[in-house]
Every structure is written in structure tokens, then in C-alpha cells.
Amino acid sequence: MALIRLRGVTKVYGAGPAALRALDGVDLDVEAGEFVAIMGPSGSGKSTAMNIIGCLDTPSAGEYLFRGVHVERLTRDQRARLRRRHLGFVFQGFNLLARTSAQENVELPLLYRGEGVAARHAGARAALKSVGLAGWEHHTPAELSGGQQQRVAIARALVTRPTVLLADEPTGNLDTQRSREIMDLLAALNADRGITVLIVTHEAEMAAYARRVVRFLDGRIAGDAVTAHPVDAQATAGAA
Amino acid sequence: MLWNSLLLAWRSIRRNLLRSFLTVLGIVIGVSAVITMVTLGQGATRAVQDQISSLGSNLLQVRPGQRLGPGMDTAGAPAFAEADVQAIATQLGGIRAVAPEVRRGVTVIYAARNWSTSVTGTTNAYFETSNWRLASGRKFEDFEERAGAAVCVIGATVRRELFGAASPLGQQIRVKDFSCEVIGLLASKGQGAFGMDQDDVILLPLRTVQRRVTGSTRVNTLLVSMKEGSDTERVKASLTQLLRERRHLAEGDEDNFNVLDTRQIAETLSGTTRIMTMLLGAVAAVSLLVGGIGIMNIMLVSVTERTREIGVRLAIGALEREVLLQFLIEAVVLAALGGLVGVVLAAFASVLLAQVMQVPFLFNAGINLLALAFAAAIGVIFGYFPARRAARLDPIEALRHE
Numbered sequence: 001m002a003l004i005r006l007r008g009v010t011k012v013y014g015a016g017p018a019a020l021r022a023l024d025g026v027d028l029d030v031e032a033g034e035f036v037a038i039m040g041p042s043g044s045g046k047s048t049a050m051n052i053i054g055c056l057d058t059p060s061a062g063e064y065l066f067r068g069v070h071v072e073r074l075t076r077d078q079r080a081r082l083r084r085r086h087l088g089f090v091f092q093g094f095n096l097l098a099r100t101s102a103q104e105n106v107e108l109p110l111l112y113r114g115e116g117v118a119a120r121h122a123g124a125r126a127a128l129k130s131v132g133l134a135g136w137e138h139h140t141p142a143e144l145s146g147g148q149q150q151r152v153a154i155a156r157a158l159v160t161r162p163t164v165l166l167a168d169e170p171t172g173n174l175d176t177q178r179s180r181e182i183m184d185l186l187a188a189l190n191a192d193r194g195i196t197v198l199i200v201t202h203e204a205e206m207a208a209y210a211r212r213v214v215r216f217l218d219g220r221i222a223g224d225a226v227t228a229h230p231v232d233a234q235a236t237a238g239a240a
Numbered sequence: 241m242l243w244n245s246l247l248l249a250w251r252s253i254r255r256n257l258l259r260s261f262l263t264v265l266g267i268v269i270g271v272s273a274v275i276t277m278v279t280l281g282q283g284a285t286r287a288v289q290d291q292i293s294s295l296g297s298n299l300l301q302v303r304p305g306q307r308l309g310p311g312m313d314t315a316g317a318p319a320f321a322e323a324d325v326q327a328i329a330t331q332l333g334g335i336r337a338v339a340p341e342v343r344r345g346v347t348v349i350y351a352a353r354n355w356s357t358s359v360t361g362t363t364n365a366y367f368e369t370s371n372w373r374l375a376s377g378r379k380f381e382d383f384e385e386r387a388g389a390a391v392c393v394i395g396a397t398v399r400r401e402l403f404g405a406a407s408p409l410g411q412q413i414r415v416k417d418f419s420c421e422v423i424g425l426l427a428s429k430g431q432g433a434f435g436m437d438q439d440d441v442i443l444l445p446l447r448t449v450q451r452r453v454t455g456s457t458r459v460n461t462l463l464v465s466m467k468e469g470s471d472t473e474r475v476k477a478s479l480t481q482l483l484r485e486r487r488h489l490a491e492g493d494e495d496n497f498n499v500l501d502t503r504q505i506a507e508t509l510s511g512t513t514r515i516m517t518m519l520l521g522a523v524a525a526v527s528l529l530v531g532g533i534g535i536m537n538i539m540l541v542s543v544t545e546r547t548r549e550i551g552v553r554l555a556i557g558a559l560e561r562e563v564l565l566q567f568l569i570e571a572v573v574l575a576a577l578g579g580l581v582g583v584v585l586a587a588f589a590s591v592l593l594a595q596v597m598q599v600p601f602l603f604n605a606g607i608n609l610l611a612l613a614f615a616a617a618i619g620v621i622f623g624y625f626p627a628r629r630a631a632r633l634d635p636i637e638a639l640r641h642e
Binding site for chain 2: 051054056057076077080081083084085088089091093095097098099100104108109111112113114156157160
């Protein structure tokens with residue numbers, strides 16, 4: 001069974017004639033270990049699909065099974081527990097806590113999971129090291145560059161050893177050079193650790209890092225293809 | 241979970257020190273104002289009570305005439321005589337001492353200095369009825385009282401004005417047209433209940449004043465001090481009965497004298513200061529409430545400011561109640577901190593102001609606890625609603641918030 005299975009997922013905002021169908025009967029399967037890019041123009045429903053997959057939102061109709069569990073039947077708290085066990089989020093705007101050190105930002109998910117001081121400390125240091133930020137633990141977001149802030153955010157998503165990493169426009173606020181570094185990092189996590197990675201992007205260059213590209217249009221899936229020549233993460237990293 | 245929420249709340253307070261400080265400031269001012277006002281008010285009440293009891297405890301003041309008001313009370317009624325004093329002392333039960341009082345304004349002279357004051361003609365019983373103690377020297381001898389000798393006991397103010405730091409004992413001062421030997425010095429009582437200087441007195445034997453100053457045998461006031469624990473109303477009734485007989489009043493005639501109970505004055509005055517204390521406390525309570533609204537306001541603003549942060553916390557797996565608890569703890573910690581600082585500040589302010597205002601500092605555990613509890617309650621109530629709003633936010637809505 002697929003790790004993520006969407007069947008007839010529909011999301012309607014509002015009611016009556018003014019109602020907006022953001023998603024209209026979407027079927028999608030994602031297997032464990034895949035690297036999927038979701039593309040599409042603004043308003044195509046790609047972010048809505050991402051929010052539903054991330055258990056932040058629930059479908060108006062249809063079924064969403066995550067590891068065989070019907071997410072649409074879960075309560076708010078049950079979805080929160082699912083998020084903190086299995087899902088890691090990376091946002092376009094980084095969304096780090098201001099005036100808070102990288103270390104404390106990365107520790108936060110562990111705190112909500114109820115880990116002890118020693119485990120939090122070690123986990124956060126290891127996560128920061130894995131994104132190449134060893135030695136930057138005590139810097140606050142204001143003291144870090146955009147690329148570094150996104151690395152901290154990725155470390156925060158990784159620290160709980162999630163099954164799935166969800167990234168909504170992770171390179172939207174970064175220049176091309178930093179964007180490539182972030183994509184290399186995500187591709188390496190997918191390749192080395194087997195973490196399932198889903199990214200939403202509208203840049204073809206970034207989508208090319210993924211092995212599979214799903215295109216959304218008007219709330220429906222308009223295309224689903226395996227990338228012909230996925231960018232070689234190692235090669236790009238060497239060129240950078 | 242509680243420990244984690246505490247940690248999160250603490251980190252949040254530390255991250256926003258200025259905001260936290262401003263929040264606490266409102267509570268600090270409110271709490272310290274309430275405690276200081278009530279403490280000082282109670283000190284003032286005590287001060288008034290002390291001053292009144294220094295007039296004489298359990299004292300009845302008897303004056304001729306009906307009590308019509310200030311300055312009108314002796315209209316037409318016959319004065320008392322020395323014999324009335326003996327009659328009361330021998331025939332009335334439950335009393336400690338009876339003293340006559342004849343007072344007249346005079347100018348006294350010693351060497352080149354003169355001083356406008358008043359002389360009081362009385363007996364040694366006056367020391368008891370009016371709570372006077374001797375600082376040095378002696379009281380009147382029996383023969384001096386009987387003969388109307390030219391001897392006097394002076395108060396601290398008269399001594400200071402005429403003698404400065406020198407000893408007055410044995411010196412002759414000039415009162416009106418006769419010389420008078422100072423035989424005693426009264427211990428200072430300080431300022432009286434109505435702002436008058438109680439130490440500005442010269443005591444002479446009654447007969448000396450009657451013969452040499454007023455020129456009549458009239459006695460204006462009788463001071464009757466009762467024994468501790470005696471029934472004031474009963475003593476008053478039998479005193480009234482005795483005086484009616486001695487003044488030959490028929491059944492049905494109105495009293496042509498009045499009996500004033502110092503305890504009544506004390507109760508009236510301390511009632512007034514108690515009302516003042518309550519008023520001040522009420523005003524201060526309003527400032528505490530305003531401080532609480534300040535906390536609510538800041539919590540609301542901080543929730544708005546931190547909406548994205550809440551979205552992030554919810555997205556990475558915080559439960560609704562964990563966010564709620566964090567905000568609640570933040571509010572309670574700030575309110576309790578403000579309350580504690582307010583209590584400490586109030587203690588300093590009360591001690592200092594009590595000294596400046598010359599009222600006793602009375603520590604009141606009740607008002608301190610009440611103000612603290614109120615501050616904590618403000619934290620819980622005003623912290624709860626913004627916190628609930630924060631925790632109920634949809635994570636996506638919160639994340640989209642700009």
C-alpha cells in the first residue's frame with residue numbers, strides 16, 4: 001500500500017454559488033522513498049493539496065490515507081500527533097522563531113514530543129550538523145543569511161526523523177545559487193536517508209531535482225511523469 | 241507537558257523582554273498602589289485613635305449649657321464650682337479621677353522672652369484624667385492647692401519658648417501680674433488630633449487661677465475619667481442624675497450642662513479616616529484593574545503579532561492545549577511577577593511615606609495577599625481569552641498571516 005493515498009479528494013472553500021473548488025476529485029499515490037515535485041500555476045490547488053497531505057487541512061470530500069490511516073476521520077489533536085511523529089515541514093518564508101537561537105528553534109519539535117534536555121540538545125546539534133551548520137548553533141535568524149535560515153528550518157523538520165518531508169516553495173525566497181544548495185540538500189536527504197520528499201514549486205529548474213513531477217491545473221491533476229534526466233545531486237554540488 | 245510549557249513560556253518572556261517589562265509594570269503599579277494606600281490609611285486611622293486616646297482614655301467632659309455647637313455651649317447656664325468636683329469624687333462609683341479645668345489665655349514672661357499661651361487651673365487629678373506624665377520636677381503639694389500657691393507645671397512648648405535648653409525648675413516666670421515658680425515639666429505629648437499643640441500648657445492650682453487670673457470661683461469644665469471596664473452609659477447616667485440634683489433641676493427640666501464622651505469623638509474620627517482609607521483603596525483598585533486590562537491588551541496584541549509563530553508551532557506538532565497552556569503560563573508568570581514586585585515596592589513605599597506623614601506603619605498581611613491573588617487572577621482571566629483565541633487558530637490561516 002502506498003505511503004500517501006488520495007482518492008477523490010475535493011476541497012471547497014465557502015458555500016453556495018460563490019464557493020471555490022480548490023481541489024476537484026484528486027487521486028494521487030506516493031510511495032515511501034519517492035522525491036516528488038508538485039507544480040502548477042497560482043490557484044491550481046497545489047498548495048491546498050500539500051496542506052491536506054501535511055495533515056494541516058482536511059478534505060471536504062474524498063479519502064486521504066496516510067500509512068493506511070484515514071486522516072479525514074482524525075481529530076485536530078490526532079492530526080497534530082501524526083504531524084509531530086511523521087511529518088517535517090519547510091516553508092517558503094522559513095518561519096523560524098525570531099530572537100531565538102538556531103539551537104532552540106531546532107529543539108522546538110523535540111520539546112513538543114516530550115524529549116529530555118540531553119536528547120533535545122544532541123538531536124538539534126546533529127540535525128544542524130547534517131545541514132552544514134555546525135558551529136552556528138547560537139546564532140539567531142537575524143544573524144543568518146536566507147540560505148542558512150532555510151537550512152535551520154530543514155534541520156528543524158529533520159530533527160524528529162520524519163517519514164515525509166514537505167516543502168512548500170522552499171526556494172521561493174532565495175537566489176539561484178542558494179536555491180540549488182537547498183535542492184541539493186533535499187535530494188541528498190532523499191537519496192541517503194530514504195526520506196520521502198514532496199516539494200511544491202513553480203520553477204522548472206527546481207522541479208528537475210525530483211524524480212517525479214505532478215502538475216496541477218484548476219484543482220485537478222493535469223500531468224504525472226517520471227523525470228527523464230533527474231539532476232545529479234552530486235554533480236551540481238561539485239559544480240557549486 | 242507542564243514543565244515543557246513552563247520552559248516555552250519562559251523562553252517567550254525572555255525573548256520579548258521589553259514587552260514583558262511593560263506588561264509587568266501595569267500590575268506592579270496597581271498592586272503597590274492598592275497596598276500602599278490601604279496601609280497608609282490604616283496607619284492614619286491608628287494615628288488618629290492614638291491622638292484621641294492621648295486626650296485621656298475613658299474620659300467624660302462635662303460643660304455647662306446645652307451642647308448647641310462650637311462656642312455656643314455655655315450660653316446662660318451656671319458654671320460648676322469646686323464643690324461639684326468633691327461631690328462627684330465621693331458620691332459616684334466606677335470613676336478613677338475627677339479634675340476641674342479653668343482655662344484662660346495669658347502672656348507669660350521669663351527674662352526678656354514672652355509667650356502667648358493659656359493657663360489651666362486644676363488639681364493633681366488632672367494628671368490622671370488627661371494622661372499627663374512629668375518629665376522632671378514634681379506635682380502640686382496639698383497645701384499649695386489649698387492655699388492657691390504661685391507654683392506651676394509647664395509643658396514642653398512653653399519650656400522651649402521661654403527657657404530653650406536650660407532647666408526651668410525653680411525659675412520664676414511672670415504670669416499676668418504675678419510671679420510663679422516652675423516646679424515641674426510635663427513629658428511631651430506631641431501634636432493633638434486637631435492639629436493643636438498639646439504641649440502649649442501651663443498648669444496651676446485651681447485656686448491660684450481663680451483668685452489671680454479669672455477673679456471668680458467658676459469652674460468651666462469637669463473632667464471625669466472612668467475606671468477601665470466600667471460601664472460608660474451607667475456612669476454617664478448617674479453623673480447626669482447627680483449634677484441635676486446639685487443644680488436643682490426639676491423633673492422635666494432640660495439639662496443645663498452636657499456630658500461629652502471622648503470615645504464617641506474617637507469613633508467618629510476613626511470612622512472618617514476609615515472611609516478615607518476605603519476611598520483611596522477603591523481608587524487604587526481601579527488602577528489595578530487598568531493594569532489588568534493592560535495585560536489583556538498586550539496578550540491580545542502579542543497573539544496577533546505571533547500568529548505565524550503559532551502556526552509554525554501547530555504545524556510542527558504542538559497540540560492546541562499546549563499552545564493554550566504556554567500563553568496561560570506566560571500571563572500568569574507575568575502577573576505573579578508583577579504582583580510580587582508590587583508587594584515589595586509597596587512595603588518600601590509604605591514605610592517611607594509613613595515616616596514622612598508621621599503615621600505608624602502597620603503591615604497588613606490581608607491586603608498583601610488579596611492584591612497578589614487579584615494580580616494572579618487577572619493573569620489567569622486576561623491571559624485565558626487571548627490564549628484560547630491563539631490556540632484555536634487554524635494552522636494554515638495562522639501560517640498565511642502576514
